[in-house]
Amino acid sequence: MDRRRFLKTAALIPTAATLGGFPSILSASNRKPTIRVVGTHVTLQEPIRKRAEEELGINIEFYPGGSAEVILRASTNPESFDLYEQWSNSIKILWQAGSIKPIKVDRLTYWDEINNLAKTGRITSRAKIGKGDAPHTLLYAQPDGSLSNTASKEISFLPYVHNTDSFGYDNRFIPRGIPYETESWGWLLDNNYAGKVAVVNEPTIGIFDLALAAQAQGLINFRDIGNMSIAEIDLLFEIAIDYKKRGHFRGVWSSVPHSIELMERGEVIIESMFSPGASALNGRGVPCTYAAPKEGYRAWHGVMCMSSAITSEREDAAYQFMNWWLSGWPGAFIARQGYYISNPRRSKEFMTEQEWNYWYAGMPAEMALHGTDGRVSVAVGDVRTGGSYQRRFENVAVWNSVMDSYDYTLGKWKEFVLT
Structure with missing residues (x-):
């Protein structure tokens, strides 16, 4: 699907106007450089933005919206964002539209810690590879501009939340x-x-x-x-x-x-x-x-993609933000809303033993657990439906x-x- 064909079919996707427009931008000020992140509400949350700004010393603007809304924006206007966060089913659209560019593996601090789910399609040797766009089939950028499961030094997306x-x-x-x-x-x-x-x-x-x-x-x-x-x-x-x-x-x-x-x-x-x-x-x-x-x-793998229109200054900050996402705290934070991270062991130290046992190990909750909004979301004795991380995948x-x-x-x- 070339760009002209995509723009024609994209007109059928709900637009920002039909969906009520983007919500207010979550932003901070008076720091440089600034990166603009387009994505959905599931990861573009204010506690994440604030923590990243504090630890990285950069300015971050979040533009959260509905999934159809943000994919239309990203695929038609790469100049409007620096990083894009959504799901692996958006990769084909963005890649073929020329809206994102390859990410260099050697600039990713925790690449070797990322587990096999994104790299091979299987969390364990006995796991089924689901039908459709399994993330490993779209991960590696090839010299001819295609995407495949053949390992290379460049990738189309950073594997993180899933x-x-x-x-x-x-x-x-x-x-x-x-x-x-x-x-x-x-x-x-x-x-x-x-x-x-x-x-x-x-x-x-x-x-x-x-x-x-x-x-x-x-x-x-x-x-x-x-x-x-x-x-x-x-x-x-x-x-x-x-x-x-x-x-x-x-x-x-x-x-x-x-x-x-x-x-x-x-x-x-x-x-x-x-x-x-x-x-x-x-x-x-x-x-x-x-x-x-x-x-x-029905599974999904989060993708963090880099705009093809990103500037050199913003690109350096974007790599900082991508590496920060796999540094431990973010993975622990999103675990409390039921999401996994691609290098979970690094996040384990930011979780209580009870949180890890419930969210990742599939064990009964030994105490009430709080969600990302601070409210109790798991009662004592509850077991996560579907069991452990491995069993679910x-x-x-x-x-x-x-x-x-x-x-x-x-x-x-x-x-x-x-x-």
């Missing part, structure tokens, strides 16, 4: 299931929950939630769920649009705060969800269970992906959202 995604459900209304046994993506299309269901508004993410749900319900069977055919996509959206016309879906959400509001207000009892949303709801007294589906997770069904049919899916997704 997680397995599923759906959250309010267990006051939906009985708690058994992880990997009874919890199922099919619940999103269960008629018992009609009118109380929401999905994420992102065509390279939400499509897989719908696909996993429809397949679990026996409504469709995919040859390769990570790279669906046009005929399969047509049938999938025929199913999804039929459900929507019957009032099954309460709506779609475009940011983590929006997903939290939908369940907190009681508008939905089950929805596609990111881990921080489920954690925040528990901290607000809503008993949200984050499922471990028997079909496997041994059960990946599909990665967030940009399929060969990407252009076509944009139109179908728009039709679904607007129906």
Whole structure:
């Protein structure tokens, strides 16, 4: 997909105007140099910005927005950012649009500590490699300008934050299931929950939630769920649009705060969800269970990318910020919202033993644990749904992906959202 073709298809993605514009910039002043970071709310949080500024002595501006919103901005205007933080499914789009440039491995302080998930696709030798855009297939930049899993001295993104995604459900209304046994993506299309269901508004993410749900319900069977055919996509959206016309879906959400509001207000009892949303709801007294589906997770790998338009001064500061992300404290911070970091052992010293045992080892919480917002998000005795870090990433069904049919899916997704 060349730049002209991309700009044509990008018009189908929700724009900043249709989504209400970017939120207020989180910024500080009176320090040099300044780097501008575009990304989503899940990592562009004020405590992270403040801590990085204090430790690095640079000025950092965060521009958080919805996932479709920020990918459109980054792919069409590389001059507007220095670093981009999102998920690996954005790499193909940004790389082909010429919006990001390779990152030099020899300037990454903790490269050798990054685990094999991003480098080989497997957290352990027995782990399944999920369908679709497994991060290792997009990691290494090649001399001919392509991306592949062949090791090189340049990479398309810094591997850092990652997680397995599923759906959250309010267990006051939906009985708690058994992880990997009874919890199922099919619940999103269960008629018992009609009118109380929401999905994420992102065509390279939400499509897989719908696909996993429809397949679990026996409504469709995919040859390769990570790279669906046009005929399969047509049938999938025929199913999804039929459900929507019957009032099954309460709506779609475009940011983590929006997903939290939908369940907190009681508008939905089950929805596609990111881990921080489920954690925040528990901290607000809503008993949200984050499922471990028997079909496997939809996984994502965070990517930190460098703008192709970055200046030399900003580039030095950008490398500082990237290295800081793997220095320990940031990984410990985002663990408290359920996210993992690519070199977890360095973050362990910034976590209590109880936090490490719950978030990474999959052990019962020995004491109440707090989320990133300071509220209790884990009660004594709770066990993280899905178990340990390794077990969760041994059960990946599909990665967030940009399929060969990407252009076509944009139109179908728009039709679904607007129906």
